[in-house]
Amino acid sequence: MQRFWPLLLPPLLFCACLKKTGPQITLLHTNDIQGFYWARPDTENQNKETGGLAVLKKMLEREDGALLFDSGDTFSKTQEGQLGGFNQAVERMNNLGYTAATLSAADFALGWENLAPALKLANFSFVISNLQNAGGETPQGVSEYIIIERSGVKIAVLGVISKAAFPRVQRNAGLIVLDETEAVKTAAAKAQDEGANIIILLSSLGAELDAAAQPDEKTLAEEIPELTLILGGNAEVAPHGYDKISNTWISRARPGLLEAEKITLSFDSALQVTAYQNEQILLAKELYGEDETLAQAIAQGRDSAKQVAARQLTELKQPLEIYPDKQSSLGVFTADCIRRWGSNDIGIINSDLFLTGFQAGPLTQVDLLNAIPYTDRVMIVRMRGDELKNALEHSINTKTNWPQTSGLEVSWNPAAPPGQKIKKIFVGGAPLHGATIYTISTSDHIVAGGFGHEEFLNVFQFANTKSEVRDILRWCVNGRKTIPTPSTNQWKEVK
Secondary structure, three states: OOOOOHHHHHHHHHHHHOOOEEEEEEEEEEOOOOOOOOOEEEHHHOOEEEOOHHHHHHHHOOOOOOEEEEOOOOOOOOHHHHHHHHHHHHHHHHHHOOOEEOOOHHHHOOOHHHHHHHHOOOOOEEEOOOEEOOOOOOOOOOEOEEEEEEOOEEEEEEEEOOOOOHHHOOOOOOOEEOOHHHHHHHHHHHHHHOOOOEEEEEEOOOOOOOHHHOOOHHHHHHHOOOOOEEEOOOHHHOOOEEEEEOOEEEEEOOOOOOEEEEEEEEEEOOOOEEEEEEEEEEOEHHHHOOOHHHHHHHHHHHHHHHHHHHOEEEEEOOOEOOOOOOOOHHHHHHHHHHHHHHOOOEEEEEHHHOOOOEOOEEEEHHHHHHHOOOOOEEEEEEEEHHHHHHHHHHHOOOOOOOEEEEOEEEEEOOOOOOOOOEEEEEEOOEEOOOOOEEEEEEEHHHHOOOOOOHHHHHOOEEEEEEEEHHHHHHHHHOOOOOOOOOOOOOEEEOO
């Protein structure tokens, strides 16, 4: 007689259907802060005070234990952000307790020579998976990827910068941006080999870009299914909120730090993601309040920026222009300024020192900062005449960083072979002599072999004055009633 054990069936069924749950992890994400460090009226919040770092800090107090990430473009759009630069941005982010961040092309605007020291000040990790130096290594201060362990989950964090945008950024000679897709695939594979349970990509690319700017975040999600989550940036060309492409969630907050986003990932006992929850958190000041100490520091920074911006240096009767591929009025004026300041024979400055020229009308301190955002310092160098001619021959081969000169008159043939274009050089009205030593006011960027000026590495002797070109230019224009437009005919074409 067959016997049944009905009393055992319910427990067996119960055991088969029970689904063991695992941990939950909370992530908080910002992107495109753009220097908007303070709360301000927001039309999407009934014009109430919204956003800023001091409100974000109070909100974070309610999210103890959350991981905090940023996807780049931290200081680019405001006077305070530009004046404080990346050093101040890092200081602010340290105060907030960021876990990791990536960089956008806008963050590189001041050049690697200014960016690199600021990275060393960070108490968190900067991650870019597709950036290398000339030696083929990830630059110091940046990681290809990092792995964080939280509640038993190994979280790999990668970062990506746009290869298409990077060539527009000056002052980064020696850095190489790799193909985004291949670099992220490589970093993801390495992270998986180290046992990563999930992979998060911090991206400054943006979504749904046109063909010339791709790959975008959607493309990466389609081609790299190993990515669990893309925390996106470049939100001005993509809506905030989230989407899912294949196996990958893509999300971003509003630009300008009006919102942050909160993402909750739920896991099963095998540490597989079972649920994704996204909340766009409006940083309403009336709801969260502000951290008083941070709000006060930001207010002082804004007051200082306003004072700087309002200070008028002089009045220009005509514009001083800048061109990347030829002599220009602002370039020659600056070269002449540093030559006279150093009491030297020659002044040479590079076109890519300048982002803009000066318009006619009042010239303010902020106009000067916008035109010359870099901290290049004046160098006094000594150079033989034949070495100077050789250096200039190499410099004029670059199409976007023409040497701006003072104290020189040059006859040259642009159709001649490289190295033979310059026919005659006069210094102070006298012919250049190959064995004569000339003193030159220039910049540390040029002496370091800045883009297109590699032969200036061969200077005979140099001394760094530690005075910024920008400050010397301010000295030249401050309080002057008239600023004469300099001649730009020092370089004359001959056949």
